[in-house]
Structure formats: structure tokens, C-alpha cells
Amino acid sequence: MSNNHDQACIASIEAIIVDLPTIREHRLAMTTMSRQTLVIVRLRCDDGIEGVGEATTIGGLSYGEQSPESIKLALDRYISPLVIGMSAASANAVLAKVDQSVQGNSLAKSALETALLDAQGKRLGVPVHALLGGAVRNSLPVLWTLASGDSARDIDEARQLLDVRRHKVFKLKIGKRSPRADIEHVAAIKSALGDLVEITVDLNQAWSEAVAARHIPDLQAAGVMLVEQPIAKENRRGLARLAQRFIVPIMADEAVSTPADMFDYACEGAAGIVALKIAKSGGPLGVMRTAAVADAAGVGCYGGTMLEGTIGSIASAHAFAACRTMEWGTELFGPLLLKDDIVVERAAVADFELAVPMAPGLGVAIDEDKLAFYRRDQ
Numbered sequence: 001m002s003n004n005h006d007q008a009c010i011a012s013i014e015a016i017i018v019d020l021p022t023i024r025e026h027r028l029a030m031t032t033m034s035r036q037t038l039v040i041v042r043l044r045c046d047d048g049i050e051g052v053g054e055a056t057t058i059g060g061l062s063y064g065e066q067s068p069e070s071i072k073l074a075l076d077r078y079i080s081p082l083v084i085g086m087s088a089a090s091a092n093a094v095l096a097k098v099d100q101s102v103q104g105n106s107l108a109k110s111a112l113e114t115a116l117l118d119a120q121g122k123r124l125g126v127p128v129h130a131l132l133g134g135a136v137r138n139s140l141p142v143l144w145t146l147a148s149g150d151s152a153r154d155i156d157e158a159r160q161l162l163d164v165r166r167h168k169v170f171k172l173k174i175g176k177r178s179p180r181a182d183i184e185h186v187a188a189i190k191s192a193l194g195d196l197v198e199i200t201v202d203l204n205q206a207w208s209e210a211v212a213a214r215h216i217p218d219l220q221a222a223g224v225m226l227v228e229q230p231i232a233k234e235n236r237r238g239l240a241r242l243a244q245r246f247i248v249p250i251m252a253d254e255a256v257s258t259p260a261d262m263f264d265y266a267c268e269g270a271a272g273i274v275a276l277k278i279a280k281s282g283g284p285l286g287v288m289r290t291a292a293v294a295d296a297a298g299v300g301c302y303g304g305t306m307l308e309g310t311i312g313s314i315a316s317a318h319a320f321a322a323c324r325t326m327e328w329g330t331e332l333f334g335p336l337l338l339k340d341d342i343v344v345e346r347a348a349v350a351d352f353e354l355a356v357p358m359a360p361g362l363g364v365a366i367d368e369d370k371l372a373f374y375r376r377d378q
């Protein structure tokens with residue numbers, strides 16, 4: 001069985017590092033960002049179709065083990081030579097080949113897989129979510145992270161975003177200050193904004209299990225909706241113990257990347273929530289596999305971000321739209337944290353939701369002038 005679609009081959013892969021300014025400083029437990037660096041993948045096929053993908057880290061190497069520079073190196077030096085000339089019609093076959101020879105490097109794999117799905121969607125005239133089995137929802141609720149480092153400024157920012165009906169769920173990045181200072185900050189924001197909003201907190205692994213056991217009740221008393229990754233990612237059993245101990249749900253983020261991580265976490269009896277990210281799972285198809293394990297184990301799904309720009313966020317949106325359940329919403333606000341982007345039409349949130357594109361492929365086009373302006377090698 002062969003037709004023109006099967007015959008299109010991967011002709012070239014270009015990985016481009018792009019530095020974009022953010023609208024304000026973004027403070028996390030491990031780093032403060034004032035710009036964001038994207039790695040944009042352009043995958044050209046010999047039928048003239050191009051697919052695009054994105055891999056984005058947070059604060060260079062301060063969040064995870066892959067940097068923009070290492071992602072580009074992995075793609076240029078190791079991944080591209082393996083896959084050039086392969087059929088562009090099967091992301092499964094291409095990624096299986098890459099997995100045989102390249103360990104880890106989930107961000108580089110995610111950008112490649114996204115670009116293949118974008119190209120194949122364009123080739124077949126269908127959106128990426130159709131390649132993932134079809135959308136279960138056409139739009140996704142999107143929260144906003146308040147991380148200016150200042151309670152009064154965060155409250156103002158939240159009020160404005162609520163007024164314009166952009167966000168009604170807010171995530172607070174804590175863990176940089178003492179637990180007491182953090183809890184005062186959380187309680188001040190929740191009591192200023194009241195029942196109109198939901199508040200979540202992300203510790204980004206900042207607490208020990210003992211400190212978490214002591215202070216999660218305070219977060220619960222302040223009215224937070226969920227507590228994200230309070231302790232070290234390696235302590236998956238401890239995370240499961242916390243999930244069993246408290247009523248406020250515990251969400252695993254850094255602790256769970258692959259389907260195997262999800263299986264291991266679920267086997268420890270964790271009944272919490274997992275933050276799915278294309279970057280952690282190696283692409284939209286990887287997210288679908290991780291989500292299937294979460295569903296089987298009764299772990300709730302949440303659509304996470306690595307603060308990607310429009311390309312990565314829309315790729316995530318296609319996957320999250322196709323997941324069976326996504327009951328805890330999403331945080332695909334990355335494009336809104338950027339002052340500018342390298343696409344023709346930037347992702348936008350209206351009425352608290354991000355619309356999932358219906359155009360072929362991702363439904364996102366590169367703005368060549370902006371890419372030329374922001375790429376690091378120019």
C-alpha cells in the first residue's frame with residue numbers, strides 16, 4: 001500500500017534559537033526570568049510541505065536538564081542525521097527510530113514530533129488533534145501565573161485579568177521565601193480576590209516532605225485549589241504519601257514525565273493530579289500515552305506548560321483537546337507572557353478559554369520577519 005502521502009520524505013531539519021522578551025519578570029523558586037528562549041524546529045519535506053515545532057526550557061538549565069543550546073545540538077548533531085530521508089508520514093516510526101539511538105532529550109523529540117504532526121496535518125488537510133484521534137473539546141480553560149514577586153502587584157494584575165474575562169484561576173509561584181512569608185502572600189491574594197477566583201500554588205520542589213506535611217494544612221486553610229510539586233521530583237513516594245494525607249489535591253509536575261513515571265507514581269497509590277506537558281513526554285503523542293496511564297489509574301489530568309510561545313502552546317492545546325479527560329484545566333498562557341512572538345497570529349485567550357485551531361496542521365504560521373529579527377544567530 002503506497003500513495004503520495006506515504007512517499008513524502010524528510011528533506012531537512014533546522015533548529016533555530018530565538019530570544020524573546022517577557023512582559024515582566026517571572027519569579028519561580030529556582031530562577032527569575034526576564035526573557036524566554038525558544039528553539040524553533042522547521043522540518044522540510046520533499047513534497048514541499050514544512051512542519052514547525054518548538055522546544056522551550058525555563059531559565060536555561062535551572063528548571064530541567066535540557067538547555068536551548070543542548071536541544072539544538074541534539075537535533076543538529078544526533079537526531080537529524082538519523083531521520084533525514086525517512087518517510088515524513090509516520091511520527092511514530094520516526095520517533096521510534098530516534099528513541100533507539102538517543103536517550104532522554106524529550107524536548108528535542110517533542111519539537112520534532114510536533115513538526116512531523118504539523119506537516120502531516122497540512123498534507124492531509126486536517127488539524128493535529130484529528131491525527132491524535134479527534135478533539136473531545138474545542139477550547140481549553142487557561143489559568144494565569146502571578147509571579148511578579150509582589151503581593152499588591154499580583155492582586156492588581158489578577159483583578160485586571162478577571163475584569164477582561166481572560167483568567168479566573170491563578171497559580172502562585174512560591175518556595176523562594178520562607179513558608180510563613182509564602183503562606184501570608186497566598187492568603188492575602190486569596191482573601192483580596194475572594195470566591196470569584198481559584199488559587200493554585202506551585203512550589204517547584206522547594207520544600208522537604210516534613211516542611212510540606214507541616215505547611216500544606218495552612219495552604220488548605222487559605223483556600224487553595226491544589227498544591228503543585230511541593231517536594232523533590234525524585235521523591236515520588238513522598239508525593240504519593242502527601243496526596244493520600246491531605247484533602248487538597250497534590251499535583252505532580254517535575255516528578256512525572258513519561259508513561260513509565262506515571263505508572264510508577266500511580267503504583268504508589270497517588271490519587272492526585274498530574275501536569276502533562278509535551279516537553280516532558282516527548283511530544284503530543286507522548287502526552288496521549290502518559291494521559292492514558294493517568295486515566296487508567298484514576299489520576300486527574302492538567303494541561304501544563306514550559307512557558308512555550310505560540311507554536312509550543314498550540315501544539316499542547318491539540319494534545320490536551322484530544323485527551324479523554326482534562327478536568328483540572330490548563331495553563332497554556334506562555335504566549336501571553338511574551339512581549340512578542342515569531343508567528344503571524346499569536347495565541348489569544350478570550351472568555352477564559354483558548355480556542356483550539358481547526359485549520360490543517362497546528363494552524364500556526366511563522367512570521368519570517370519576526371523570526372529573522374529575534375533569532376540568536378543573526
Ligand SMILES: O=C(O)C[C@H]1C=CC(=O)O1
Pocket residue numbers: 058145147173202204253304305306307331
Ligand atoms: O509549572 C511549572 O513548573 C513551570 C511553569 C508553568 C507555569 C509557570 O509559571 O511556570
Ligand SMILES: [Mn+2]
Pocket residue numbers: 202204228229253254275
Ligand atoms: Mn510546575
